[in-house]
């Protein structure tokens with residue numbers, strides 16, 4: 001992807017989405033003039049928590065945005081939802097600039113990251129599994145397995161104190177620019193969220209609906225009133241209810257096809273025409 005495309009993205013800035021909770025948005029180019037959100041989150045409680053560390057293409061903006069919300073030396077926790085590159089973009093910079101921070105991750109993430117990045121400091125980590133939690137001073141943050149995920153190490157995070165949830169790669173959707181689902185066309189959410197969920201977790205085709213329903217129900221029953229994710233808008237109220245319903249409906253449905261050679265041909269056509 002050409003860097004100039006990323007330079008042309010609309011400017012975004014941290015947004016308060018729940019008490020002491022900030023979305024750190026960035027955008028990437030999407031189809032038809034839309035954009036793909038690439039978000040992170042900050043919980044600025046007694047012991048501030050960074051939730052994921054953005055994508056490498058956004059590293060400079062990400063660091064600027066995050067440290068406009070919290071001072072690096074105040075950060076006490078870095079929660080890594082999983083080891084995918086678009087969530088670990090500024091991980092090493094954060095560990096260097098936030099000397100008091102402990103990295104909340106797990107064994108398998110560390111094993112996987114060891115194959116592609118310099119060694120992480122084991123002495124600065126805590127390994128927490130789904131169902132576990134960690135105490136950030138004025139709140140106990142709960143880990144859970146998200147309903148849709150593209151990496152086996154994925155863990156979501158729920159803050160019972162603010163009612164905010166980080167649901168990682170679940171609920172993905174292109175946006176015309178806003179990061180608030182209430183400001184988005186309902187048809188866009190209804191069409192794109194299931195298609196992108198299918199792209200992220202194509203295994204939905206083999207799910208037994210009653211069994212998957214129990215998992216989605218359990219996540220919904222945690223009681224979040226604000227749900228933020230890495231690649232979609234912030235969801236609340238009816239839009240959140242609809243999003244959980246769409247997820248349940250994916251179980252056993254055929255995989256949504258993703259673009260193939262026809263798209264590549266179309267993308268290359270102008271260049272080939274110029275050369276010819």
Ligand SMILES: [Fe+2]
Nearest residue numbers: 084150151169
């Ligand atoms: Fe991912």
Ligand SMILES: [Fe+2]
Nearest residue numbers: 084086169230
């Ligand atoms: Fe992601």
